[in-house]
Structures are given as C-alpha cells and as structure tokens.
Amino acid sequence: MKLGSARAAGAIFGLLASACSPLKMFDAVMPKDGGGRLAIRDAAFGPDPRQRIDIYVPTAASARPRPIIVFFYGGSWNSGTKNGYSFVGRALASRGFAVAIPDYRLVPQIRYPAFLEDNAAAVRWVRRHSNEFGGDADRIVLAGHSAGAYNAAMLALDPRWLGEDRKAVRGLIGLAGPYDFLPFDGPVVQHTFGAVSDPVSTQPITYVGAGDPPAFLATGDKDETVRPANSDSLARKLRAVGTQVVRRRYPEVGHAGLVTAVAKPLRGRASVLDDAIAFADDVTR
Template sequence: MVMGWCLVAFVLTAYAQQAAVPTTYRLVQNVNYRPDSTDDYIRERCVLDVYYPEQTKDFPTVVWFHGGGITGGEKFIPQELKEKGIAVVAVNYRLSPKVKNPAYIDDAAAAIAWVFQHIGEYGGTADKIFATGHSAGGYLAAMVGLDKSWLRQYGVDADKLAGIIDFSGHAITHMTIRAEQGIKETQPIVDEYAPLFHVRGDAPPLVLVSGDRELELLGRYEESAYFYRMMKIAGHQHVYLYELDGFDHGAMAAPGFHILLHHVNELTKKSVK
C-alpha cells in the first residue's frame, strides 16, 4: 500500500513538472510574402514576421497591420500580444506616395493569403486567423475582410477569417487615398475603397475599437459608430463597438489589446491569458 502511494506521488510529481514547462516562442523575421516578384520595392516592403508558440498546435493567429497613415510605419510584434498562447504575424506593406491606391490594399490581401497558406507549417490552423491592425492597419484589415474580391484573387474566401478587429481605422475612404486624388481630409468620401461601402450581414465577426470621441482623429469614433450601426442594419449578428474614454488615437491601442485578446478567446473557444 505504501508503494502504491509512492507510485501515485511520483506520477503526480512528474506530471506537475511536465505541466510547469513554460511555452517557448520563436520569431521568424522578414519572410517575403510576394516571393516571386523582382520589383525592388516589393522585395523591400512586402515582408512579415511570424511570432509563434513552439511545440504547440492549432493556436489562433493574429495578423497585425501597423498604422502610419499608409505613408509611414514599420511592422512590429505588440508587446501586449507576446506570450499569450497565440501567433502574431506583423506585416509591412508598400507606402504612399511611392505607390498609389490600391497597391497597399492588395499587399494586405497577399499577406493574409500567405498566412492562410503557411501558418500550418508553424503549428497554427487556418480556421483561427484574425485580420487586425491600428489606424491605417485597421482600415486595411477591414477592407480586405469586408470586400471579398481582394482575397478571392489569391484563392482565399474572406469569410474564412475568424474575425476582423479594427483599432480606430477609417470606415470611410482612407484620407491618404483621398489625398492622392486631391481631396482634403475633412471631405468624407464613401466609395469602393471604404469599408462602409461593403457592409454585409454575412461577414466574419467584426470588432471596432475607438479612442475617446473627443480625442480621436477627425471623426474616427463617429465613423466606427456608423459602421457598427450599418452592419447591424445589414443583419450582422456579431459586430461589437468599444469607445475607450480618456484615450486618444495613439494611446487607445494599449488597452485595445485586452479587448482583442478577449474576442480571440471567445471566438476560438481557447483560453488566452
């Protein structure tokens, strides 16, 4: 009987030690998601980083597009998303004025398509991919997720996205696209390059996060609120709107990551710390 208890104690101790082994994470940098191109600027800008948990399978993946008005910015892995049991794919894309619309939207679609095609090589799964980003990045995520034509050209159905999480992105046509046409930033336009133009009830779950309406850029909160309302009217059952009181356009991203992780958890039914 004593030996039996010793055996049980040994097994439990071994299990506890195994369970206590921390998850390790790996970062693979500057993977070209347009590898067949010979264009120097594409080869420079169309790269992504993959941050993922090793020895783990079927984890969710967040595709993160940086902000910068489509005229600047660099890919990065948000600190708030590290060591959370998920993969983060940080994407660079071509910038205006070196390229014009719709080159950067097409880059966003190509990057997401690359993730669908390759995340399984890192242990992830194609049914837990989220398109996300801040400001210009949120706009790109929403455009590619709502207008199915962008991913369709790469053989991917946008509705296979697990969700779209948009941090303070334009719902109207982006101001840089308007600037390329000589339209001032205070003149709102809703055309085929506006996520609002593509509202539909059968889109993936959509999470809209905005800073304080009095501190945000231009009418960014109001755009998000109208986007939310029109998605509801279109019959969308899983659209969410958050306003982060006291946070301006730049500062809202940090608390926004908690909202992102919550929805990744809920939409994949996976425990995310």
Template structure:
C-alpha cells in the same frame, strides 16, 4: 466595471508564453519591394501547435509605418498564446490605392498557406490593425475582390478587430482632406475604396474599438460603422470605446501591462471567435 476588472485580471494571468520571433519572411517572392515592404514577421508562442492566429496591419495613413515598429503587437498577442503576424506593405506616395490592400491580401494569403509550418492554424485567423491598418483590415474582410485574387474569401477571416480606423474614404477626414497620392481625386474611386460600401449580414464577427481621444470625425465613423453593420443585418458586432487614450496611445500602449484595455478586448474577442471547434 467589476466584470471588466475580472476579465482584465484573467487576461493578465494568461500572459506566460515564451515567444520566438521569425523575421523578414517574404510574402511576395516573385518581387522585391524597396525597404522590405513585402515582408512579415511571426511571433510564435513556445510549443505552438495548431494555435489560433492574429494577423496585424500597422497604421500610418498608408504613407508611413512598418512592421518593425510594431514588435509590441507581436509580443503582446503571442505571449497570450496566439501565433501573431505583423506585416509591412507598400506605402504612398511611391504607390497608390489599390497597392496597399493588394499587399495586405497577398500577406494574408501567404499566412493562410504557410502558417501551419509555424505552429498556427490556418482555419482560425483574426485580422486586426490600427488606423490605416484598421481600414485595410476592414476592407480585406468586406470587399471580396482582394482575397479572391488568391482564391480566398472573407469567410477565411474568422473575426476582424479594427482599432481607431476609418471606413468611408469619401467622407470628412479621409480622401477629401488628404493628399491625392493615396486614393486619387475621383469620388467614385473613394466610394469604391470604402469598406462601408460592402457591409452585409454574412461578414465575419466584428469588434470595433476606438477611444475618446480620437478626432471627432473618426469617432463618428466608428459609431456609424457599428450602426451600418447592424442595419445590414450583421448580428455579431461588438463596440468598445477605450477611455483616456489618444489616437496613437490606444494602440502603442497595449503592451504597457497585461491588463491594458485595447489588447484585452481583442484577446477576449479572439478567444471567442477563434475557439477550437
């Protein structure tokens, strides 16, 4: 606990960057999605030049949420010196899988191509997200099909930090217990949509965060993900359980103080995996 306190204090001391926000950048210019779901916002620390990048995807069960509700994410990480991307994506029931992950991949690809113009380093990008956003972040980092559509691969992701996510779509709490308009009703599709299907030793470093206030099935999925990654030979898996938070507040409270645990764990992970070579 003493080491944790020292680490959190160091994080607090680092929060000094003035942040500029660039809103409503269109990552699918050939299309126009209702509600601006093909847009992303950039949070840029003052003086950023070849700065590391954090790419964040919001939660909401793939049927709710928006980047504009996640300004606290951009402000928190950009204040710590990271060019931060907060992206929207299309939602169910208007669309179903794989539209959500296709959008996440398109947004990541746009950032990879364009972030250098905004002070970010396209070769130092970490992906994070909460709940359904954690699911998308992990799927983007494991199943190579989605980035391959943009001539990219999971190797272009230098670290992934899912927060209170789910990783087996075909298990309790996810597709079997949710409306069919997200993943349909075919168990084969559920399995193919699961990040856990694609675990292997050469994936990017992984930081798994959840909270003791998450639903039991979700806590099981997070613990099982860590075990399955290690069983697959992955050697860079870090796990933290944030105490005293609910499924929502483990994410939404991250900007309450510079020493808040969720964001502090992510920032320490980012400092390690995105360090300049």
C-alpha cells in the same frame, strides 16, 4: 529616468504621439511580454523589399494549431514599419495566438489599391505557410490600427481582395479605423485615394453584407485624427445585417494611445489588449 516605468513610457510616448508616427523608438524601449517570441523574420510574400512579414508565436507548446492574428499597422498609408510593432506581436502571442505582422508598400511609391493587394498577399502567404509556425490556416482574425484598421476592414468585408481565402477570416479587430470618410477632404486621403474614379468603392462601409465576420471596433474618446464616428457608422451597418459587433470606447485615450496601450507599461490606460483578446478567443473557438 527608468525607462521601464510607466511614467517614463508615458514621457516617451508623448514624443511620438503625432498621429501614427513610426514607433520604432517606442518599441525599442518597451518591456516585452515573455510569453511570445519572434519565430520568422522578414519572410518574403512578394518581390518588393517592402513585401516582408514577421511571425510571432507563443513560447508555450500547444497540442493543436493556434489561431492566427494578422496585424496591419497604421501610418496614414505613407509611413510605418513592422519593426516598430514587436510589442504588439509579442503581446498577442503571449495570449495564445500566432501573430503575423507584414510590411506593405506605401504612398508615394504606390497609391490605392496597391497596399490592399500587398495585405491580401500577406494573408495568403500566412495561410500557405501556417504549418511552419503552428498556425491554423482556417482560424484567422484580421486586425489593425488606424490606416491598418482600414486595410483589415477592406480585406474582411470586400471579397475582391481575398476571394476564397476570406472564408478563413473569423473576425475583424479595428482600432481607431477610418471606415466611412467621404468626401476626401485632407492631404493624406487626397494623395492616397484622390485618383480613384469611384470614391464610394474605397470605403469599407460600402461592402457590408450578410455573412460578414464579427467585428471588434474600438476608439479613444480623445481621438482627433480619425473620428470615432467612423466606428459608430460601421457598427450600425454591420448590426443592421445581423453581424456580431463589439463596440468599445476608451475614455481619455487618443489616437496613437489606443495601440500603445497594448504595451506592458501602458495597459492601465485602456483595456484594449484584454478586450481584443477576449473577442478573438470567442470568434476562433
């Protein structure tokens, strides 16, 4: 079986498609885009070994600083590693963006809201060090898949996390994100959020307000892990306050398939990469 073929990629994906399983094996065998490269590996944005970040940049030169996408991976807040997402970093970088992919502390080492504190620290590190990799500190798009989309949405919508740095956020890209999931009715959310005295405060939808950054919200019609209704609910509330929203639904695509469609051999399954880049280009002009 030739690993570079779409059929082989689909077979490998089938072995890994249990929700948001770590994608290190998938990433290892995927052909990568040639227009992006890893520029910085394992930079520390905090003292914990999980507080490390990778930066991908386009191989082509640019006359001006490039807009930045900070991508948070999923994994139910209890698993995942940036080392499984170089296919995302290189794909986005090949389209002209500087790309930051941080690790962050996970359950059970921590609970909510410590992973958001880590994500915010990563964004602040990106802004402070943007000149080291040719990024524009004032043109940032926050992106994520699944639990990572939750993280991105909370940073984009809730001013507690980024403070003044939130002004640099030009857009939100959420792939299959949970944004409106009360009550806490499963073990994952119970373990992550169950000790919070005010559950409403954990929901991204709670913080929607005038002046929020534009949002690209995507789901697969076959998602049985995070209900697409989460994205519908957030889109409605954002539009109600006048925020620009692009809502995309991809037929025959499941939960993990929404992010693996970014990989070169699987892009025929859904136009996630093209659609997200079109949005990011628009909001960072």
